[in-house]
Amino acid sequence: MSLILDIISTAAILYLVAAGLLMIYGVMKIANFAHGAFLTLGAYVCLVVTKLGVSPWFALPAAILIGGFFGMFVEHFIVKPLYARPLDAILATWGLGIVIAQVITLIFGREVQFANSPMSGPMDVFGTEYSSYRVMLIGIAALLAAILTFLLTRTRFGLVTRAVIMNENLARGLGIHSGRVRFFTFSLGAGLGCLAGTLITPLSSVDPGMGIPWLINAFMLVMVAGSSMSGLVLATLLFGGIQILLSTFVSPVLGGIAIVLLAAITLRIRPKGFSND
């Protein structure tokens, strides 16, 4: 039972961390290497909320808002001029990640800090004691997946976004303002990244480099998922599951590289990954 919970909750965490990256990669075909820094930003939002002494739950909406506004700023001034040059965009976002981490270091210091968690301790799940926070993360991830799927498949925004993903020139010809779509998607992606940073804070420490270890796995999952939200759910469950099984039955060191390794193999065999188009 505990093994199943481990797998589902690990997949949920991976999904939360990768969702924002997928939004940006799917629409813009830009690998946003500043995503790790967005995660870090979210964690420091959590820290500030703790220092203000209000309920840790406030960190969640605050992270989405701050991340979203920050994303708007970044899109307009840094990413927008580089749409035609995806390789330069990688460099620019990587550099942006370093800048964000350094600014955070200047303001908050290098050391590991601590933010309050909205929930703590274990709860009883079908007779197994399990971390209540991880159980809650499963719920949040499921909710987020439902919202994003609804947004992309059942709304005007989703329709327009998918049109831009499939064929940007044609979409523009039909009068869709693709620049605006990119602007909103990037902001949404940044907001989600920031939210994920806040959500993983109770599992990890708050320090300026905390986003980086998560970035690589998230990036690999997004490469495999292509631009499909359901592909991402599948990838996180499958790869997260294998990671946990390897860690449990073979060695945690091997489990640590499982996702990167599996992604490389998958892309070698099936370059499209899990997406259908």
Added chain:
Amino acid sequence: MDRKFLKNAVILTAICAMSCNLTFAADAIKIGVPVGLSGANSVVAPGVVQSAQLAVDEINAAGGVLGRQLELEIADDGSGAVGAQKAFDSLVFQKKVDVIISMETSAARNAGLPIVNKGKVPYIYTSFYEGHSCSPWLFVDAWVPEQQVPPVVDYFMHFKKAQSFFLIGSDYSFGRGMLSFTRKYIESNGGKVVGEEYLPMDGTDWTAVLSKLRASKADALITSTAGGAPNVSLTKQLRATGLNLPYGNLAVDEGTAKSMGADGQGIYISASYVTGIDSPQNKQYLADIEKKFGADLKTPNDLSVPEYEAIYLYKAALEKAGSTQSDKVQQALAQVSYQGPRGHVEMSKQHHAPLNMYLGQVQPDGSVKVIQNFKNVGPGAQCPN
């Protein structure tokens, strides 16, 4: 004319003699401190520098050593081997320091040792480490696994009735070194190790490891992770599982444990220094360093206090040797002792130091309470030849 010349010559000579004498008297004894101001050690290094400054200022205010003042030469070693080579090179061959006294990473120490050997400069290493680093010029006044691990294991076995242990670490030389010694020590005392698991050094997702810990039904947990993020994430995730077993953390310092808040509560730590040591020397030290640095003070810890004591040990060795001559000081360093905040310290056991060790437990208010005091714990055979 001749007389005038003679007179001038005498005056000139006198002036020269005076000024030469003055410069000779003002020629300070230089202490090189290569330390990780940037990189992994940047969080702890400032506290070490403060501790060194306090010792040097105190000694200088009391008239110096051998009629000369002490002077610090601080260099950034970048917490690693490459930076350490540059730092040691410049300290030993350009600044021509008389001694090197510093807390560094093992990588930096290993990179610096050949340079120290070549320059024939005594080197007092003031950081706890995995042990067995030997050189005629190297002296260590901090603990090695043989001194830190037994208090935790003994306490768990005798007072918590623990028979089966679970070990968790980060996959690097210090983590593995500490836990392999811990395993040996547990097994030689009749205990059982039911699991030993590692994550890569930057790993922070302990999900699978903690599930194994739960399944193992171990009586006690001992961890030795890399400092900072891995340690904090392990503690947080452990607390979230609700597992309640004696938890000894070989890699956490008092300050970090304190800032962990509720998650840190109950952790057992083993150290040669905790701020709660009840001795006049420690109280005096804490009052003095508080007075000197005020609000900027970094909490004194098991890395900064040995630096302070090492400078006093060097002073004692200089006085015993009667000069700064390297080979004489080297001989004296193994013989002198100092009564410091940690108690009696002498680097007499194969250049390593028998120490008082303290087993502490983190209290609800974040302070560390000394539970047991182990007097004069020997470092074992570190450099048998």
